[in-house]
Amino acid sequence: MSTQQSGSTEAPVSIDQAGPTPRSRRGLDVGRWFVPVIGGLAFLYLLVPIAYIFVFSFNDAGRTNLTWRGFTLANWQDPCRPSQLCEAFVNSLNVAVIATVVATVLGTMIAFGLERYRFRFAGSANLLIFLPLATPEVVLGASLLSQFLNLGVQLGMGTTVLSHIMFCISFVVVAIRARIATLDPALEEAAADLYASGRTAFWRVTFPLLIPGIAAAALLSFAISFDDFIVANFNSGAFTTFPQYAYVAARRGIPAEVNVLGSAMFFGAIALVLGVQLWRYWRNRRWATL
Amino acid sequence: MSLKAAEELTTPQEHVDPASIPERSAEEQRTWRTRGRLGMLLVIPGFAFIAIFFVVPVFSMLAMSLYTQPEGAVAGEFVPGFNVATYAQVMSTYGDTFVRSFAFALIATVAALCIGYPMAYLVAVRLRGRPLLQGLLLVVIIAPFFSSFILRVQSWRFILSDESWVVGFLKAISVLPEDGRLTATALAVVAGMTYLYLPLMTLPIYANLERLDTRLIEAGGDLYAGGFQTFLRVTLPLSMPGVMAGTILTFIPASGDYVNAVMLGNNVDTTTVGQIVDSRFFHAADYPSAAALSAVLMGIILILVTLYVRRFGTKEIV
Numbered sequence: 318m319s320t321q322q323s324g325s326t327e328a329p330v331s332i333d334q335a336g337p338t339p340r341s342r343r344g345l346d347v348g349r350w351f352v353p354v355i356g357g358l359a360f361l362y363l364l365v366p367i368a369y370i371f372v373f374s375f376n377d378a379g380r381t382n383l384t385w386r387g388f389t390l391a392n393w394q395d396p397c398r399p400s401q402l403c404e405a406f407v408n409s410l411n412v413a414v415i416a417t418v419v420a421t422v423l424g425t426m427i428a429f430g431l432e433r434y435r436f437r438f439a440g441s442a443n444l445l446i447f448l449p450l451a452t453p454e455v456v457l458g459a460s461l462l463s464q465f466l467n468l469g470v471q472l473g474m475g476t477t478v479l480s481h482i483m484f485c486i487s488f489v490v491v492a493i494r495a496r497i498a499t500l501d502p503a504l505e506e507a508a509a510d511l512y513a514s515g516r517t518a519f520w521r522v523t524f525p526l527l528i529p530g531i532a533a534a535a536l537l538s539f540a541i542s543f544d545d546f547i548v549a550n551f552n553s554g555a556f557t558t559f560p561q562y563a564y565v566a567a568r569r570g571i572p573a574e575v576n577v578l579g580s581a582m583f584f585g586a587i588a589l590v591l592g593v594q595l596w597r598y599w600r601n602r603r604w605a606t607l
Numbered sequence: 608m609s610l611k612a613a614e615e616l617t618t619p620q621e622h623v624d625p626a627s628i629p630e631r632s633a634e635e636q637r638t639w640r641t642r643g644r645l646g647m648l649l650v651i652p653g654f655a656f657i658a659i660f661f662v663v664p665v666f667s668m669l670a671m672s673l674y675t676q677p678e679g680a681v682a683g684e685f686v687p688g689f690n691v692a693t694y695a696q697v698m699s700t701y702g703d704t705f706v707r708s709f710a711f712a713l714i715a716t717v718a719a720l721c722i723g724y725p726m727a728y729l730v731a732v733r734l735r736g737r738p739l740l741q742g743l744l745l746v747v748i749i750a751p752f753f754s755s756f757i758l759r760v761q762s763w764r765f766i767l768s769d770e771s772w773v774v775g776f777l778k779a780i781s782v783l784p785e786d787g788r789l790t791a792t793a794l795a796v797v798a799g800m801t802y803l804y805l806p807l808m809t810l811p812i813y814a815n816l817e818r819l820d821t822r823l824i825e826a827g828g829d830l831y832a833g834g835f836q837t838f839l840r841v842t843l844p845l846s847m848p849g850v851m852a853g854t855i856l857t858f859i860p861a862s863g864d865y866v867n868a869v870m871l872g873n874n875v876d877t878t879t880v881g882q883i884v885d886s887r888f889f890h891a892a893d894y895p896s897a898a899a900l901s902a903v904l905m906g907i908i909l910i911l912v913t914l915y916v917r918r919f920g921t922k923e924i925v
Binding site: 349351352353355356357359360362363364365366367369370373384423424426427429430431433434435436442445446448449450451452453454455456457459460461462463464466467479480482483486487490537540541544546547550551559560563564567571575576579580582583586587590591594595597598601 | 645646647648649650652653654656657658660661662663664665667668670671722723725726728729730733738739742743744745746747748749750751752753754755756757758759761762763764765766770802805806834855856859860862863864865866870880881884885888894897898901902904905908909912
């Protein structure tokens with residue numbers, strides 16, 4: 318994802334950065350206007366509904382947020398006004414945090430195991446990671462619910478967390494394996510040349526280089542878990558998550574306070590990601606000028 | 608899906624070829640073996656989790672699809688059995704729903720490809736050497752992941768509702784008839800799906816195009832290929848792994864989608880398989896039918912994805 322450039326402190330060996338290259342007029346012509354116009358429209362298309370969420374969080378809506386009735390700050394001042402809304406929000410945060418921690422630990426271990434050791438059943442192992450990704454959420458949810466019903470397990474927060482860990486692990490493994498595969502083996506060899514034991518080389522060289530990748534995988538898994546509706550809908554029983562609250566409320570019009578919490582979450586996450594991006598950009602420039 | 612294909616989809620292209628690892632001395636091989644045992648310890652907890660909460664449930668679901676309802680049982684009460692008739696029954700009742708679901712998913716995937724590819728190309732190739740702008744647009748691509756998807760679908764309901772300016776505008780320019788509407792139509796459902804899964808299409812293509820060597824495009828120009836021809840014969844074939852990953856990542860959730868169908872369609876002409884699975888489970892308490900529908904859905908997707916990878920996969924994917 319967005320973190321691919323990080324971690325490499327050496328100068329990027331791209332012909333573009335190496336200096337101006339004579340461009341072939343014809344070659345790079347592919348829709349000189351077509352690409353920016355379609356691309357620009359697509360970015361607008363991505364952002365408009367998100368802007369709607371934000372704008373309607375200021376709607377003086379009363380109970381149902383279906384039409385624009387005027388500007389107010391009241392929703393932002395008391396976002397917990399609709400009953401159960403903040404409970405659902407906190408439920409989702411709890412589930413996402415637990416699921417992310419467990420999935421990141423288990424997923425990182427699998428990624429390392431598969432990437433650095435040889436197995437007799439490596440092919441089956443890869444398939445086992447891939448299959449949950451190739452299964453639509455409705456099937457993941459329905460199959461797990463079949464299992465819980467068969468065993469007579471009480472549905473609730475526990476079953477929700479378990480289901481979320483299950484589908485987050487595969488995402489974590491895929492994201493972190495990609496990072497491990499792009500690590501320069503020379504760095505570990507250098508550590509070995511400097512008399513570092515395997516363990517020291519791992520904790521002092523390999524692991525620190527992977528921290529950005531692990532953080533990105535954890536962020537991805539948090540986002541997926543927090544936003545999951547379908548799997549939770551099957552496995553949560555009476556326990557209600559934030560997306561479930563919004564879905565049920567949508568039948569009669571979602572309260573504007575839901576938009577407040579959604580927008581706050583969105584801007585928090587964007588601020589975090591932008592901050593990291595800017596910091597990385599600034600750091601790369603510093604490296605470049607050193 | 609072949610194992611090799613799954614492996615290629617889940618591992619990046621720079622994967623180290625095992626054959627390139629140099630021969631090891633006897634002593635090194637001994638350490639390699641002990642390290643191998645450590646490797647087992649690393650993967651076992653995670654795989655055990657996936658086995659218990661994914662593999663076993665899938666079999667649980669297959670078993671449940673064969674359950675029978677005893678005479679005089681209350682709703683939701685079933686006993687283990689081997690009732691294959693459930694499959695025949697759901698396929699005859701919901702066959703057209705399956706066709707519709709996959710048609711929606713296919714159209715949404717193609718639409719997302721047509722929008723996502725130029726987006727990825729713009730950021731990855733056109734804006735190369737402008738990391739700040741690239742980073743910002745990348746944040747825009749992943750921004751939807753940080754906002755609730757139910758709320759985004761709700762936004763589309765606003766945008767497409769009968770009173771919205773979009774509908775008013777389309778009526779004004781006579782694209783839409785005077786009594787026409789956008790909500791509760793198949794178009795709205797497909798548009799919602801396209802929007803929802805667009806980042807899943809764009810990101811893999813971006814990750815691929817980011818590594819594209821632009822000198823190859825220049826070489827195409829030097830060999831007197833036009834811009835479009837260079838794209839068709841150089842850029843597109845090189846980006847196929849990204850396109851494959853993007854289309855698969857979009858198609859799978861789109862074919863199981865039911866939130867768009869409920870919130871933007873909610874109409875007998877837009878019912879999807881996901882919607883039926885949900886209602887069989889929760890409203891009809893007809894667990895065998897719901898399980899059979901899920902099993903068929905999963906089976907069809909696995910077959911389609913395998914065929915697709917076989918047919919269009921580049922040499923290293925198949």
